[in-house]
Amino acid sequence: MQIKSASRLVGRALLLPTLALSFSSVAFAGPDENQLIIEGETISTDTKAAAGNPLPHLYSGWRFRSIETQALQADDFENPAFTAVDTGEELWNTVDGSAGKSCSSCHNDAAESMAGVRAKMPSWSDSLGKPHTMETQINACREEQMGAEKWKWEAQDMLAMTAYVGLQSRGMPVALDLEKGEMQDWHDKGEDLYNTRVGQLNLSCANCHGGNFGKMIRADHLSQGQTNGFPVYRLKWGGLGSIHRRFKGCMDNIRATPYKRGSDEFIALEVYTANRGQGLSVETPSVRN
Amino acid sequence: MKPTKYLSLAIALTMLSAVSVADISPDDVPFDGSMQVNESLTGKAGDPTEGRKVFANRKLGNCLACHAASDQSDQLFHGEVGPSLDGVASRYPEGLLRTLVINAKKVFSERTVMPGFYSNEQGARVAEKFKGKTILTAQQVEDVVAYLTTFK
Numbered sequence: 001m002q003i004k005s006a007s008r009l010v011g012r013a014l015l016l017p018t019l020a021l022s023f024s025s026v027a028f029a030g031p032d033e034n035q036l037i038i039e040g041e042t043i044s045t046d047t048k049a050a051a052g053n054p055l056p057h058l059y060s061g062w063r064f065r066s067i068e069t070q071a072l073q074a075d076d077f078e079n080p081a082f083t084a085v086d087t088g089e090e091l092w093n094t095v096d097g098s099a100g101k102s103c104s105s106c107h108n109d110a111a112e113s114m115a116g117v118r119a120k121m122p123s124w125s126d127s128l129g130k131p132h133t134m135e136t137q138i139n140a141c142r143e144e145q146m147g148a149e150k151w152k153w154e155a156q157d158m159l160a161m162t163a164y165v166g167l168q169s170r171g172m173p174v175a176l177d178l179e180k181g182e183m184q185d186w187h188d189k190g191e192d193l194y195n196t197r198v199g200q201l202n203l204s205c206a207n208c209h210g211g212n213f214g215k216m217i218r219a220d221h222l223s224q225g226q227t228n229g230f231p232v233y234r235l236k237w238g239g240l241g242s243i244h245r246r247f248k249g250c251m252d253n254i255r256a257t258p259y260k261r262g263s264d265e266f267i268a269l270e271v272y273t274a275n276r277g278q279g280l281s282v283e284t285p286s287v288r289n
Numbered sequence: 290m291k292p293t294k295y296l297s298l299a300i301a302l303t304m305l306s307a308v309s310v311a312d313i314s315p316d317d318v319p320f321d322g323s324m325q326v327n328e329s330l331t332g333k334a335g336d337p338t339e340g341r342k343v344f345a346n347r348k349l350g351n352c353l354a355c356h357a358a359s360d361q362s363d364q365l366f367h368g369e370v371g372p373s374l375d376g377v378a379s380r381y382p383e384g385l386l387r388t389l390v391i392n393a394k395k396v397f398s399e400r401t402v403m404p405g406f407y408s409n410e411q412g413a414r415v416a417e418k419f420k421g422k423t424i425l426t427a428q429q430v431e432d433v434v435a436y437l438t439t440f441k
Binding site: 029196197199201202203208211212215216218219255256257 | 347351353354355365366367368369370402404405410411412413414415416417418419422424
């Protein structure tokens, strides 16, 4: 821990002169300048914000982590999430449920059929009358297509599958379609929630991830709270966690009663946060402290 | 229950209510015309040594989440969300430091991210455990204010 933070401080101190040169009038302890290269492929970790985005420029959460944590994500053999990815691949090919089917019975090779799916989630579902998250889509296939039992939101199998399916979109830009169905309404509801102050500490998501990203909040380096790397492997959790688990953690920290995982509120918030990261590369599965 | 237990309970209750009666409640804090609070919320002086602990404690003030302070250099991590508090006692009179800890919104705008530590002005959906409670007690506010006044 101590070595880690010390090296972070050194890294930041070294960066200061460059920062001071490029943004001489702003005191801004921003993201670092490191590049994410996985298996020889460069994954862009920042991008220009689309018109209407409240953020000036988009940065992946990876850019705010310590060099040690960054390194874990930059190597699939070191990335602890890959055990779950392997499980996900096994599950993909395993028959389950009364219809005697596996995911691959219908979707064949995930590398082809699932490429780009994570990048557009959540996406509108006519049959549901609301947006599908990756979790609800997978459960819909299990129940309706396979006659299998649905998985709990944070079940190991669910996390393994969302990680495996998500990985097939790695490197692709997040691109939600807000024109479909009532996506815009869900987005707007999410935006309201994002800007509502909650809890005894009386803070909104935007208070930390909008105005103050780049700054230290005690031992943690505040990012923009992007969701492009989920599910993420958190060292603190010792395993993978969903987007909604992270939302819950942030609400707990400000002493608010969190919404339930899979609730309409968290789905709306997920639509908004995903769209707020429109253009960032999918990094699933990311590693966080 | 034995009668002696009732007796001690009764004494404890009287002591408790005696304390809270003397404390100024969060809704009755007397902000003056220049938004200062010039009397102690408890009628007692604060203890800077206690205040130093409350300042660092993650479950209490956790002021270090957002502020740096040289006097806390024994703590590894200091935040950057707010300004460094070094020299803050030369910038603000004690009455205004008290207001800042009670409810910073009275000094800064409504939009400040600094929480009100002795205020009922809280967010929606306050967790059950913290409902109807302020982040700090009146005495803890006084202790932190006494500590801040040493930041010359």
